[in-house]
Amino acid sequence: MLPAAMINGLMYGAIYALVALGLTLIYGVLHIINFAHGAMLMLSLYAAFFLFHLFGIDPYLAIVIVTPAAFVFGYVIYRWGVGKLSGGRDQNILLITLGLSIIIENGALFFFTGDQQTVSLSYSYDAVDLGFVFLSYPKIISFFASLLICLLLWALMTKTDLGRAIRAVAKQREGARLVGIDVENIFAITFGIGIACLGAAGCMLLPIFYVDPYTGNIFVVIAFTIVVLGGMGSIVGALLGGFIIGITESVGGLLLGESLGQIGISLIFILILILKPTGLFGSKV
Amino acid sequence: MAARNSTLLFCAIGFAALAFAPLGISSKFYLDILTLIFFTAYIGQSWNILGGYAGQFSFGGVMFFGTGAYASSILVNSFGVPAIIGVVAAVFAGAVLALCVGYLSFRSGLRGSYFALITLAFAELLRVVANSLEITGGGVGLFLTYAPGLQNLQFKTPVGFYYFALILLAISIAIAIWLENSRFGAQRVAIRENEDAAEALGINTLRRKCQAIMIMGAMGGAAGTFYSQKYLYLDPPIAYSVHLSVEMLLVTIVGGMGTVFGPLIGSLVLHTVNEVTRNFIDTPGLSLIVYGIILIIIISYLPNGLIGLFKGRGAKKTDARQGDGDA
Numbered sequence: 001m002l003p004a005a006m007i008n009g010l011m012y013g014a015i016y017a018l019v020a021l022g023l024t025l026i027y028g029v030l031h032i033i034n035f036a037h038g039a040m041l042m043l044s045l046y047a048a049f050f051l052f053h054l055f056g057i058d059p060y061l062a063i064v065i066v067t068p069a070a071f072v073f074g075y076v077i078y079r080w081g082v083g084k085l086s087g088g089r090d091q092n093i094l095l096i097t098l099g100l101s102i103i104i105e106n107g108a109l110f111f112f113t114g115d116q117q118t119v120s121l122s123y124s125y126d127a128v129d130l131g132f133v134f135l136s137y138p139k140i141i142s143f144f145a146s147l148l149i150c151l152l153l154w155a156l157m158t159k160t161d162l163g164r165a166i167r168a169v170a171k172q173r174e175g176a177r178l179v180g181i182d183v184e185n186i187f188a189i190t191f192g193i194g195i196a197c198l199g200a201a202g203c204m205l206l207p208i209f210y211v212d213p214y215t216g217n218i219f220v221v222i223a224f225t226i227v228v229l230g231g232m233g234s235i236v237g238a239l240l241g242g243f244i245i246g247i248t249e250s251v252g253g254l255l256l257g258e259s260l261g262q263i264g265i266s267l268i269f270i271l272i273l274i275l276k277p278t279g280l281f282g283s284k285v
Numbered sequence: 286m287a288a289r290n291s292t293l294l295f296c297a298i299g300f301a302a303l304a305f306a307p308l309g310i311s312s313k314f315y316l317d318i319l320t321l322i323f324f325t326a327y328i329g330q331s332w333n334i335l336g337g338y339a340g341q342f343s344f345g346g347v348m349f350f351g352t353g354a355y356a357s358s359i360l361v362n363s364f365g366v367p368a369i370i371g372v373v374a375a376v377f378a379g380a381v382l383a384l385c386v387g388y389l390s391f392r393s394g395l396r397g398s399y400f401a402l403i404t405l406a407f408a409e410l411l412r413v414v415a416n417s418l419e420i421t422g423g424g425v426g427l428f429l430t431y432a433p434g435l436q437n438l439q440f441k442t443p444v445g446f447y448y449f450a451l452i453l454l455a456i457s458i459a460i461a462i463w464l465e466n467s468r469f470g471a472q473r474v475a476i477r478e479n480e481d482a483a484e485a486l487g488i489n490t491l492r493r494k495c496q497a498i499m500i501m502g503a504m505g506g507a508a509g510t511f512y513s514q515k516y517l518y519l520d521p522p523i524a525y526s527v528h529l530s531v532e533m534l535l536v537t538i539v540g541g542m543g544t545v546f547g548p549l550i551g552s553l554v555l556h557t558v559n560e561v562t563r564n565f566i567d568t569p570g571l572s573l574i575v576y577g578i579i580l581i582i583i584i585s586y587l588p589n590g591l592i593g594l595f596k597g598r599g600a601k602k603t604d605a606r607q608g609d610g611d612a
Contacts, residue, residue, distance in 0.1 A: 033398045085585040091342060094398055095538065095584050102531065102577035109570035213570075217527060221409050224402055259424065260417035266410040273403045274393045 004133035005254040006247050011139045013246020014146035015204050019219055020226035020238040021150060022197030028233025029170040029190040032082075032093040037223055038216030039101035039108075040195055044070050044202025045211035046112060052119050052206075059119060060141055063203040070199025075192035083187060101216070108213035116212045124207065138207035149200050150239055153193070157235065166190055170233070222249075225269040231279030240280065244268075289466060292545065296462070300455055307444045316443040322549075322556045323450035324511065328529070329536040329548030330457035331504035336534060337542035338470065339497045340477025341391075344401040345408030346533050348386070349379040349505025350512070351524030352411065357510040358427050358519050359420055361437075368438040368514050375506040383502025387495045396480070405530070412525035426520030429513060438514040446515055453511060454549070457504060461545045464500075473497055474543070535576065539583050541590025550591050554579070 019041055026034050034040075047066045051057040057065070082100070086092040127134040157163040168176040169186045177183050209215070226245050230237020245265060253261030272279060303319075310316055328350065336342050356378035357371030366374075390403050415421045422428075433441045440446055464470035475483040476490050484490050513519045532555070533548075540551025555576060562572040587593055 033402075085581060087585070091397060092584050094342070094401065096581055098531070099577045099580040099584070102535075102580070103574050106570035106573040106577065110568055110574065114569070221406060225406075228402075257417070260413065263410060263413045263417075266406045266413065269406040270389075270403060270410065273395060273399060273406075274389055277393065277395065277399060 001254060002251065005250045007130070007133050007135065008139075009247035009250035010243055011135070011143045011246070012208075012249070013243040014143045014150075015201055015242075016219075016222055016226055016246050017239045017242025018146045018149060018197050018201040018204065020223045020230070020242055021153060021235060022194035022201075023223050024227045024230065024233055024235065024238045025153075025197070026191055026194040027227065029166055030187055033097070034191075034194065035094055035097040035220075036101035036104060037097075037198070038218070038220035039104035040070070040074075040216070041198045041202055041205075041219055042108060042211065042213065042216035043073075043104060044199045045206050045209075045215060046108060046117075046202075047199070048203045048206045049117050049119060049211055053117075058121065059203045059206045060145065063145070063200050066203050067196050067199040070202075071192040071196035073192075074195025075188045077195070078191035079184070079188040082191070083184070105213050105216065112213065114213055116210045118210045119206055121207055136208070142204040142208060146201070146204055149197070150235075153197070154235055156193075162189070221269065222265060225265050225272075227279075228269060228272050228277070229279055231281035234279070234281035237279055237281035289462075292462060296458060300451070303451055304448075307447055313443050316447050318556055318560065320443065320447045320450045322552050323447075323454040324508065325532060325536055325555060326549040326552035327450065327453045327457045328505065328508050328533045329540070329552055330454075330461055331501045331508070332533040333461065333537045333542065333544075333548050334464065334504070335494075335497045335501045337537055337544070337547065338464065338477065339473040339494055340480075341494060341497070342397070342401045342534065343404040343498075343501075343530075344534070345404030345406070345530050346501065346505065347525055347527070347530040348404070348408040348411050349383055349502040350509045350529060351408075351415070351521075352382050352509065353379045353506025354509030354513045354519050354524050355415065355421055355427075356506065358429060358513045361429060362427060363420065367436040368510060369436050372438065372507055372510040375510040376503045377506070379502035379504070379506025379509070380499045381502075383498045383505075384495060386502075387498035388491075391491050391494045391498075405527075408525050408527075408530060412521045415521040415524060422520070424521065426518060426523075427513075429517040429519075431517060438510065439517075446511075449511060449515075453507065458545060458549075460500065460504070465545060469493065469496065477543070535580055537590075539576075539579055539590060541592030544590070544592050547590050547592050554591065 019037070023034060023037050026032065044066050047069065048059045048062045051062045051065060052059055077100070082093060082096055086096050121138065123137045125136065127136045128140060155163075157166065165176070165181050165186055166189070168179075168181060169183055169190075173183060176186070222245060226238055226241035229244065230239070230241030245268070248264040248268065249261065252264035255261070256263065306319070307316060310319075328346075331349070332343065332346050353375035357368055357375040360366040360371045360374055361368050386404065386407050390400055395403055416424050431439065433439045433445075438449065440449070464473070472483065472488045472493050475486070475488060476493060480490055509524070512523075536551030536555050537548045538551070539554060540549065541547030558575050558579070559572040562575055565571075583590060589596075
């Protein structure tokens with residue numbers, strides 16, 4: 001039972017990592033906490049859902065549509081929304097993204113109703129037998145696709161000029177400006193990439209989860225926990241944190257039962273914040 | 286001092302008018318809405334004590350409400366204690382929880398977004414715990430028996446709950462006025478404006494912040510009893526709903542943070558928006574969309590909230606006055 005729970009946790013952990021990656025990237029570069037992260041994940045779940053429902057597009061193929069769309073959405077929201085309105089103040093950004101999440105969440109409630117939606121794919125119930133655990137195809141695909149996207153993001157950040165520019169802005173805002181980097185543009189691009197992670201995560205999550213206007217709330221605490229655990233701004237930390245939280249959740253559920261099992265995540269969150277707020281790989285608070 | 290006296294006079298006239306209002310308002314509908322407005326203003330004020338004046342934003346303020354509600358409901362249900370004593374336990378439970386949460390977080394130096402997030406996590410933790418315990422009724426929830434009477438804090442008519450909420454509101458405003466004019470209040474404002482400087486001036490910031498969150502917790506606890514005695518039902522999603530945590534900070538920010546009447550104004554606007562949008566299109570979500578937009582506009586263009594519109598530079602002046610008066 002235990003190995004099975006751990007493998008299952010690992011599967012979800014990869015998707016959690018992807019969600020957290022977007023959050024930690026935005027934090028690492030812009031030093032803002034995007035409280036609307038959960039709401040935006042919920043939006044991309046709906047995007048994948050409607051692409052499937054209306055046009056019959058497989059959620060895994062929808063990644064190539066939803067991810068760029070999410071990037072554009074994030075870019076626009078930052079460039080002409082959050083960045084302009086907040087005046088750059090930390091608490092204002094927190095509250096504006098909170099306002100944004102209220103608008104998105106209730107917008108979804110208004111347009112899509114509060115009903116839970118799921119998709120059923122032709123291969124939803126096909127599974128691989130590993131001896132001690134059955135893994136459904138969607139879980140396996142989601143796992144490897146999430147890992148691949150994390151890897152691509154890492155390559156983008158370390159191997160490309162854009163990545164170098166983003167890291168330069170993260171380290172030394174003014175210095176980056178001096179060498180001719182358009183800092184505001186980089187901010188918006190980073191925000192866009194962060195939201196694009198959610199676009200991909202939404203497509204990956206839909207076949208193995210459900211969506212309703214409040215789905216995002218479930219992932220807000222999980223994503224923040226991973227980011228804090230891994231260290232704010234750390235990509236490796238987010239990946240590792242995602243796996244730890246995924247496993248904690250499923251093993252907790254196994255040992256403590258369905259309802260009390262969720263306690264592990266908030267407990268880790270509180271303990272890390274109190275004892276080591278820099279997380280595993282973070283530099284400073 | 287003149288400003289203080291006029292505030293007190295304004296309050297006295299306002300509350301006298303509201304106390305006699307049920308004589309003129311016979312509609313159950315309007316009494317219920319007024320009750321709701323008072324209740325939201327009250328819980329907003331509890332958030333304001335810590336968030337508005339001391340500058341510590343909490344995203345999990347609902348935890349005091351929920352814990353208070355459970356404390357009094359369990360005493361009523363399992364031990365046959367009358368709710369009027371239960372509410373004392375609720376206030377106490379809220380304050381103790383606040384002390385634990387506040388001490389743990391403030392001692393670790395958590396500020397700003399980090400503090401906001403840890404309160405969210407505490408509320409989440411308590412929701413999961415309440416969901417799993419037997420004494421809270423788990424996911425099924427607690428049902429309270431309907432037994433109107435003052436000792437049970439239950440009333441046959443909406444007028445009873447109207448006065449209950451009005452008294453809570455009056456207490457919360459009295460606390461806010463008292464704090465604004467006390468040394469403690471001035472020290473909290475100092476913490477909000479510059480915590481390091483306040484510490485350097487010899488203010489025990491940890492103690493002050495813990496006191497502020499305890500007042501918030503105590504107020505939240507009483508709100509919990511009000512809710513459970515009015516609606517006679519309680520379950521973990523209600524007791525620890527993110528929605529209420531958000532609502533209490535929304536009304537305060539929209540009305541005006543760090544002001545005595547901010548939460549009341551915000552609450553008035555929230556419930557008016559709610560009723561008006563419901564009249565046009567009765568689909569869930571619309572009123573909060575409007576309210577979210579109002580929130581963003583206020584944060585961007587009116588940092589002093591709606592109250593800033595009436596006072597001009599009032600909010601700033603108030604702070605300066607306090608600093609001078611207490612120095």
